[in-house]
Amino acid sequence: MRRLLCWLVAAILILQCAAVAARPYSLDDLLRHEDTGRMLVDPGGRWLLFEKYESHLAMQRQDRLSLGQILRARPYIVDLHGRGPARPLLDDDQPGTILLGFSPSGKRIAVARLQGGAFRFGIMLLASGAVQWWPYAPVHDGFHPVHSWLTDDRLLILSQRDDRPAAQFALDWPPERPMRERWDRTAAGALAVSISGSGRYLRDDGRSQQQLLMVDAVTGAAQALATGPFAQMQPSPDGKYVALLKADRARQPSADQMVREDDSFHSRHLLLLDVASGAQWEPCSDCSLPGDPRWSDDGAHIGFVADRNGRRETVMANMARHVVMSAGPVRSASLDGCRLSPHQDVPVAARASVTPTDENISFSVPMACTRPPAMPGTIWGAVSWHVGTGGVIVERPTGGVIRVPWQRPEAIVSVQSSDIGKGGAVALRISAASGRSALFLADQGKPRFLMAFNSFMRDVEPAIMRPLVHPSADGSPVTSWLVLPPGAKGAKGLPMVVIPYPGQIYSDVAPADQQVGRERFYTNAQLLAASGFAVLLPSIPMPPVLPDTGFDFSAALAPAIEAAIATGSCDPARLALWGHSYGAYGVAMAAVQSRRFRAVVASAGIYDLAATAGTFGRAMRLSPEEGLNVAASYAWAENGQGRMGVAPWKAPGRYIANSPIYQADRVNVPMLIIGADRDFSPVEQGEQLFSALFRQGKDAQLITYWGEGHVIGSPANLRDFYARVIGFLADNLAVKARAVPVVAAAAPAIPASSARQ
Secondary structure, three states, X not given: OHHHXXXXXXXXXXXXXXXXXXEEOOHHHHHXXXXXXXXXXXXXXXXXXXEEEOOHHHOOOOOOHHHHHHHOEEEEEEEOOOOOOXXXXXXXXXXXXXXXXXXXXXXEEEEEEEEOOEEEEEEEEOXXXXXXXXXXXXXOOOOOOOEEEOOOOEEEXXXXXXXXXXXXXXXXXXXXXXXXXXXXXXXXXOOOOOOOOOXXXXXXXXXXXXXXEEEXXXXXXXXXXXXXXXXXXXXXXXXXXXXXXXXXXXXXXXXOOOOOOOOOOEEEEEEEEEOOOOOEEOOOOOOEOOOOOXXXXXXXXXXXXXXXXXXXXXXXXXXXXXXXXEEOOEOOOOOOOEEEOOOOOOOHHHOOXXXXXXXXXXXXXXXXOOOOOOOOOOOOEEOOEEEEOOEEEEEOOOOOEEEEEOOOOOOEEEEEEEEOOHHHOEEEEEEEOOOOEEEEEEOOOOOEEEEEEOHHHOOEEOOEEEEEEEEOOOOOEEEEEEEEOOOOOOOOXXXXXEOOOOOOOEOOOOXXXXXXXXXXXXXXXXXXXXXXXXXXXXXXXXXXXXXXXXXXXXXHHHHHHXXXXXXXXXXXXXXXXXXXXXXXXXXHHHHXXXXXXXXXXXXXXXXXXHHHOOOOOHHHHHXXXXXXXXXXXXXXXXOOOOOOOOOHHHOHXXXXXXXXXXXXXXXXXXXXXXXXXXXXXXXXXHHHHHHHHHHOOOOEEEEEEOOOOOOOOOHHHHHHHHHHHHHHHHHHHOOOOOHHHHHOOXXXXXXXXXXXX
């Protein structure tokens, strides 16, 4: 009991807000931000494991931002039979280890570690804490399982066969080694060449291979059960079979049909393997799977959506009899059977595109499939809560309440829960408006404190977020958001920065990714507000295809801007734009259409829609044998955000009218153009726009960051990035921005602009 009281007191002290002066959110808060990752409970209910995402500053390499959920991950363990706090699972000084899954009894846990250039598989014996690392590189994408335990001593692993990085790592892997090797071969007089083909020259050889391995968890000895270009594995619930998706046949898009961004260069074929006998079976050899298969709960059947001979259909295979049945899609959802998706089992935000017609068609097969297909782990859900005497009162989904100690009525923005095992035990994650949060374990007794996150942010005063309900340019009612500096609730005449992302429609709930408790490295409204700017996040409905005369982005922005000005908080004479990625394209178009803005910042953008379509990108250029996803870049322009509807040669006028580079003579506002050499949005696009302005003697700056991708992430580069953006905006909007406390670096000297003069 005394130990319990000690831990509760510690939790209260950590969560308590001392009487300290509030301060604005800063870039250091962003870089130091901590979070939680996956959470697993062993089958016996004894051990709870979870990943803590350490500060970005703790990453081994700062040029791999997209791998942050691996490089920042540090696993912790909690004894559910004890009362102590969480403790590190491994005795190492660096993060970079993720949790994969428990063995059937919970005796062992599979993990994976990214260290240096190697991604390796490991197994820990929980009783002793001993871990063994094996020379197997799991094919990990964060969404699908890479292993399957057969017994406590045997498991299956989908592993890379050679030293080449897996596809999910290749996009963020530094290119120096393969480039240097090829340059050195040329320097020595040897051959260094890459070959791509189309039509009868189409190639599908030379792709990296993966292996399905059966591994002895004690000795590490492995037996290869299957080898091929496997993209993922799905074990059956009973462990008898494994479904392997092969990406092994090159294909090209139809010249007469619109392509989608998630159309792959390789067809995806299903290979089924009997674990005991090693027998292999392709239930539909002439089918390509646009989505992922689903197993029946008993493992006797597998169902999937298939594309065959130009027709999309559902297929169900009987594993014992090797019998296949198929049927077409239906227009309404069926309550019976197993629902199938024509998309891969990844979150919608991670998918490249969703064709609207896909959502109106349902696919199902007559089998039960309640088991989730994705990787095991925590599923957080919002719960009802209120602040009561002495803490936070959380309503259990199954009835009753949980009282969590939380001293001082600090503003709380969310409470989430996750069912973690038998007996009604749940994990609770409570997040405060300041950005700090805490993790609790609640069973039938009093809540147990596990860990605090971002305690250094306890004195942060976030920006004020105010909804603006207004009609859009097409007349439909929408909600935009006005973000004001901390403590500036009644401020008047603030300079305003508009951050548009065409097609983004906000709800009546404040945008989660613009809160101080989130990790937004680009167009961060909290950092701008902390620097003294008002920030507008406009909802901008977009048509499915842009007009041949060019879409009027400035007119689409106008309703939200007028609604913000009507509050009295913003100065209509001091407006600026900042867009990132597709948002950069949008602000560049607005810059050629309107003179009401005094500064425009465009980062990681595309400014010539036709010139972007078909470009390879760094990873594809270095390894074309891994797949020429040319269709994806064309689809971005045709069917994706570019909204052109057709290929460039079918409507060249439409592409020109909707590309700011061809209207650069109409830009009459200072522009700050930012790019990076590893960005998949070609850095040449920013150079082209800058050169067009340079050719005319217009006010512009081009900033290029080296070793960065689509989002600037290395600390020194990020500080310079925000210092330059804030300094540029302050210079052109004639304000004294508070850049030093927000960015922790003085803004670089910027010549006075002609607009300010």
